[in-house]
Amino acid sequence: MALLAVALPVRPHGEEPPPSIRLTSPLGRIGSLTNVRIVAQVVSAPGVIIEAVTFYVDGQLYETVTNGPPYAVEWVDENPFERRELAVEVADHLGRIARDALTLEPFEITEISDVRSVLLEAGIYDERGRFVRGLNASNFVVQEDGVQQTIDLARHEALPATFALLVDSSQSMHRRIDYVREAAGKLVDFLRPADRVLVAPFTRALAAVTGPTSDRQTILESIGRIDASGGTAIVDSLVDMVRRLPPNEARRVIVLVTDGYDEKSATPIDEALTALKQSGVTVYVVAIGGVAGVSLKGERLLRRIASETGGQLYSPTREEELVAVHARLAGDAQNRYLVTYTPANQARDGKWRDVTFATTPAYVVRTRAGYTAPAPPPIRPELEFTITDTTRQYVDLSAADLIVVENGVEQTIEAFHEATAPVSMILALDASGSMRRATGAVVEAAQEFVAALRPQDSLGLLLFADRPVLAHDLSTVRDATIKTIESYTAAGGTALYDGLWDALTRLQRVEGRRAIVVLSDGRDEDNPGTGPGSVKTAQEILDIIRQAGTAIFPIGLGPNVDRTFLERLAEVSGGEAYFPEDVETLQDDYRRVVENLRRRYVLSYTSTNGERDGEWRDVEIRSRLSSVVITTRGGYFAPER
Numbered sequence: 001m002a003l004l005a006v007a008l009p010v011r012p013h014g015e016e017p018p019p020s021i022r023l024t025s026p027l028g029r030i031g032s033l034t035n036v037r038i039v040a041q042v043v044s045a046p047g048v049i050i051e052a053v054t055f056y057v058d059g060q061l062y063e064t065v066t067n068g069p070p071y072a073v074e075w076v077d078e079n080p081f082e083r084r085e086l087a088v089e090v091a092d093h094l095g096r097i098a099r100d101a102l103t104l105e106p107f108e109i110t111e112i113s114d115v116r117s118v119l120l121e122a123g124i125y126d127e128r129g130r131f132v133r134g135l136n137a138s139n140f141v142v143q144e145d146g147v148q149q150t151i152d153l154a155r156h157e158a159l160p161a162t163f164a165l166l167v168d169s170s171q172s173m174h175r176r177i178d179y180v181r182e183a184a185g186k187l188v189d190f191l192r193p194a195d196r197v198l199v200a201p202f203t204r205a206l207a208a209v210t211g212p213t214s215d216r217q218t219i220l221e222s223i224g225r226i227d228a229s230g231g232t233a234i235v236d237s238l239v240d241m242v243r244r245l246p247p248n249e250a251r252r253v254i255v256l257v258t259d260g261y262d263e264k265s266a267t268p269i270d271e272a273l274t275a276l277k278q279s280g281v282t283v284y285v286v287a288i289g290g291v292a293g294v295s296l297k298g299e300r301l302l303r304r305i306a307s308e309t310g311g312q313l314y315s316p317t318r319e320e321e322l323v324a325v326h327a328r329l330a331g332d333a334q335n336r337y338l339v340t341y342t343p344a345n346q347a348r349d350g351k352w353r354d355v356t357f358a359t360t361p362a363y364v365v366r367t368r369a370g371y372t373a374p375a376p377p378p379i380r381p382e383l384e385f386t387i388t389d390t391t392r393q394y395v396d397l398s399a400a401d402l403i404v405v406e407n408g409v410e411q412t413i414e415a416f417h418e419a420t421a422p423v424s425m426i427l428a429l430d431a432s433g434s435m436r437r438a439t440g441a442v443v444e445a446a447q448e449f450v451a452a453l454r455p456q457d458s459l460g461l462l463l464f465a466d467r468p469v470l471a472h473d474l475s476t477v478r479d480a481t482i483k484t485i486e487s488y489t490a491a492g493g494t495a496l497y498d499g500l501w502d503a504l505t506r507l508q509r510v511e512g513r514r515a516i517v518v519l520s521d522g523r524d525e526d527n528p529g530t531g532p533g534s535v536k537t538a539q540e541i542l543d544i545i546r547q548a549g550t551a552i553f554p555i556g557l558g559p560n561v562d563r564t565f566l567e568r569l570a571e572v573s574g575g576e577a578y579f580p581e582d583v584e585t586l587q588d589d590y591r592r593v594v595e596n597l598r599r600r601y602v603l604s605y606t607s608t609n610g611e612r613d614g615e616w617r618d619v620e621i622r623s624r625l626s627s628v629v630i631t632t633r634g635g636y637f638a639p640e641r
Contacts, residue, residue, distance in 0.1 A: 018096040019044035021053070023088055024215035025072075025222075027196065028246055029080045029104055037210040039072040039218045040088040040100070049093035056087040070221045074208045081106045117152065118144075118343055121159075121251070121282075121310070121336040122357055122367040129328075131335050132363050141358045142341055144370075149341040156337050160194035161251040162212055163187065163333070166241050167223070168258035169201040170232035176259075176288055177228040179319065183286050184223045184257050186322045188216055190330035198245075199223055202237035203230035204264045209244060234258055235265035235272045238305070242279045253333045254283045256305070260298020269301065274352075276309050278372045284311040284329050310368045332366075343373075350375030350610075379607040379639060384419050384513065384551070385574060385621055385632035386600050394599045395628055403622045404605060406635075411605040419600040422456040424474055424510045426503040430520035430557075431463040435490040438557065441583040442519070446485045449517070449590040450478055460506065461485065464499030465492030466533075470506065496524040496562075497534035500541050500569075504548045514550040515575070517593055519586075520566075521557040538565055542572055546616060547637065551575040553593045557583060574633035607638075614640035 025039040038055055053071040055062045063073040077084070087101035120142070124132045137154035167184050169177070184199075191197065191214070198211035199222035210222040238254065245252050276283060285302045287294045294302070294315065306313040312332065314325045345353070355370040383404075387395045399416035427446065435442060453459060461472035461484050472484040500518060507514040524534050545552065552573040554566035557580060570577040576596055578589040609617070619635040 016045040016048050018094075019048055019050060019090050019092050019098050021088055021090040021098045021100050022215075023086060023100045023102050024218040025211045025213040026077075026086075026104065027102070027214070028212050029077065029106070035206075035208045036075050036077050037072050037208045037222070038075050038086060038088075039070065039210060039213070039215075039222070040090070041215060041217055042069065042071060042090050044092065051091045051093055054089045054091075056085075056089070058085050059087075070225070072210075077104075080104075116342065117340050118355070118371060120339045120341075120355065120357060120367050122339060122365055123310070123332050123336055124359060125364045125366070127364070129364075131331065135337065135359065137339075139359050139361075140337075140339055141360065142339065143356045144341075144343055144345065144353050146354075147344055149344060151339060151341050153340045154337060156335070158192075158335055159251040159338075160192070160196075161253050161333050162196045162198070162246060163191070164198045164200055164241055164245060164252075164254045165219075165223070166237060166254050166256045166258075167199070167201050167226055168203075168232060168234070168256075169207070169226045169228050170203045170230050170261075171228055172232055172259055172261045173288070174228040177226070180228075180257055180288060181223050181226060182319060183288060183316070183322055183325075184226075184255075185220055186326045187255060187330065188219050189323075190326050191216075200237075200241055200244075201226045202233070202241075204233045204236075206237055206240050206244075212246065231264040232258075232262055233264040233266075234260070234262040234301070235267050235269055237265075238283070239267050239272050239275050242275055242281055245279070245281060251333065251336070252279075252281045253311075254281055255286065255329065256283055256302070257286045257288060258302070259289050260287055260294045260302045262298070262301065269304070273305070273308050276305070277368060277370070280368065280371070281309060282311045282333065282368075283309040284333065285313045286325060286329075287313060287315045289315075308369060310366050312366070345373075348374050348376050376610060376612050376641070379610060379612065380414075380604050381607060381617075381619070381636045382602055382604045383619060383621065383632055383636065384600050384602050385630055386576075386596060387623070388629050388631070390627050390629060392629075394595075397623060397625070397628070399603065401624050402603070402630075403624060404603065405620045405622070406607060406609065407617050407619075409608050411608060413603050413605050415602075415604045417602055419513065419597075419602045421513050422454070422458065423513045423515050423597055424458045424460075424507060425453075425515040425517060425597075426460040426462050426474075426507060428462045428464060428468075428499050428503050428516060428518040429488065430494060430496070430499075430518075430522070431465040431488065431490050431492070432494040432522065433465075433491050434494070434522050434560075438521070438583040439488065439490055441586055443485055443488050445583075445586040445590055446488075446519075447482055448587055449594070450481050450485070452591065452594045453478075458510075460503075462499055462503050462506075463488070464495050465490070467495050468499040468502045470502065474506075474510065493533055494520065494522050494525050495534045496520055496522075497536040497538060497541050500552075501534075501536045501544070504541070504544055504550060507550050508548050514548070515553065515597060516550055517553045517555070517590075518569075519555045519557060520561060522560045523562040523565075542568065545569070545573045546633070546635075548573075549633070549636075551633070553578070553596070555580065555586070555589050555593075557586065572633065574631055576631065609638070612639050612641045614638055 054064045084104040089099045137151045142149045196212040200209045201207045285306045399413045404411040458474040460474040552569045552575040554577045556566045621630045
């Protein structure tokens with residue numbers, strides 16, 4: 001047989017193709033604050049020397065690796081609710097650069113309004129453990145808390161899955177760490193293109209997580225880096241892993257590779273199982289023991305974890321068994337019946353609901369044992385207040401200086417800041433006949449008050465005599481307000497209560513911060529012959545203040561005011577009352593109102609009482625420091641269902 005020699009073209013030196021680079025982990029978000037491995041795969045021709053691989057986060061240099069492969073850095077994803085940009089560059093010895101980048105999209109927060117539908121993923125098997133195909137809704141019976149449900153949809157579907165390889169790398173696994181790596185690595189052979197993997201070694205806590213990724217080399221490299229040392233916290237690590245799994249994946253699976261020896265976990269197993277079941281994650285366990293196998297105590301723990309989450313326990317003793325184990329594990333995780341129903345019980349009570357799933361004819365069914373109904377949204381009140389000393393001088397404090405007690409129960413302050421949001425306010429001026437002698441001073445002081453307000457604050461003008469009149473509605477246009485004040489005249493009685501009622505009901509239609517500044521020189525009374533007095537009563541005003549959430553600043557001018565009522569208005573609303581001795585000092589009190597509005601604080605917390613009962617809740621804000629006076633409206637109404 002003759003051989004034909006073919007001369008191949010020789011590539012001149014320096015013309016080797018440039019390297020290429022690809023980010024293979026993470027390919028998505030995996031949970032809240034967590035330690036993540038950013039991994040890049042580099043492909044280069046023989047003879048090309050990789051000088052450096054440089055990682056960037058949001059366009060900023062993060063770290064440079066010069067001793068790879070593997071080319072990977074650890075990074076803390078501090079806020080999964082923000083968009084982040086990851087990029088990587090590779091440079092070879094000829095100065096050529098290749099680049100890859102990806103965007104980590106933020107998690108979206110959605111609020112469930114009711115229990116619309118429940119999804120069950122069920123594995124159904126015959127007596128020989130083989131997956132049963134060809135069933136439909138007529139073969140299934142689903143009960144929730146003993147009540148049979150109407151099935152909306154049932155179908156067999158091979159779902160893409162996210163596998164979290166939770167690999168025990170503690171000291172107790174040292175003698176079999178090669179076997180552990182082998183056990184973890186075998187799963188890769190059974191992954192489909194749409195499946196993704198996270199590699200998460202653990203000892204007393206999770207180490208840096210690789211993924212999610214579908215790149216085989218990245219997965220195998222991460223598994224190959226696992227070393228055995230330290231203590232073991234299986235239960236704690238499971239709970240932590242659940243928090244880090246992508247929340248919106250169609251199928252989420254944890255493959256736990258361990259010997260079952262847990263010496264360091266602080267989380268009670270019942271609490272951990274509750275978290276696992278609430279998350280809808282299925283746990284498969286590959287139990288790897290020493291010469292004597294897995295202990296009885298360890299096996300009971302692992303079997304319970306698998307069975308109560310709808311998974312299985314596998315206990316291979318030889319390497320050749322791993323192929324069969326992973327084939328069954330992957331098949332079980334990927335082949336499922338999807339069954340949905342709309343619960344007859346639509347209460348959003350946050351309670352656990354038992355679900356039973358049976359088939360006709362009878363087969364072995366593996367699915368989750370139930371679900372936790374959505375809880376009502378948390379109640380997060382916002383309280384506005386002022387901080388002064390005993391001489392009514394404003395004091396600056398921090399959240400650490402404050403104690404918040406709701407109905408006798410101390411709360412945890414979550415937010416504390418200055419109240420800088422715009423204020424919608426109504427200036428309510430007494431225009432009764434008794435104000436006639438002070439007309440000039442009233443007009444001048446009111447105009448100065450208007451001029452002192454911030455441009456973003458809205459102001460309305462209400463005049464009350466025999467009856468209230470909204471002379472100028474809420475607006476940030478000051479010229480019109482000034483002109484309306486210039487036309488102020490005094491005549492008639494004093495319908496103070498009706499004026500306050502109209503101001504409060506007008507502001508109730510406005511979102512955000514609200515305030516009323518009311519000036520009066522007398523009591524609520526009729527002026528005989530000019531018209532009726534107030535239709536509303538003092539008690540009706542005090543009752544609506546709590547609902548209105550509006551701070552009231554009464555200014556009582558002269559000796560004939562109802563001081564007790566005006567002080568009560570300020571106390572109930574969280575405002576402040578002023579009593580100038582004469583009209584000449586009126587401007588000073590208006591300035592104090594403006595300063596009060598600018599020196600207020602807001603704090604918020606998640607109430608320990610989640611009942612949405614619409615009831616009033618007393619809230620006391622106290623200072624840890626002496627000689628401090630805190631003024632607030634004293635509580636809030638809980639929302640209703």
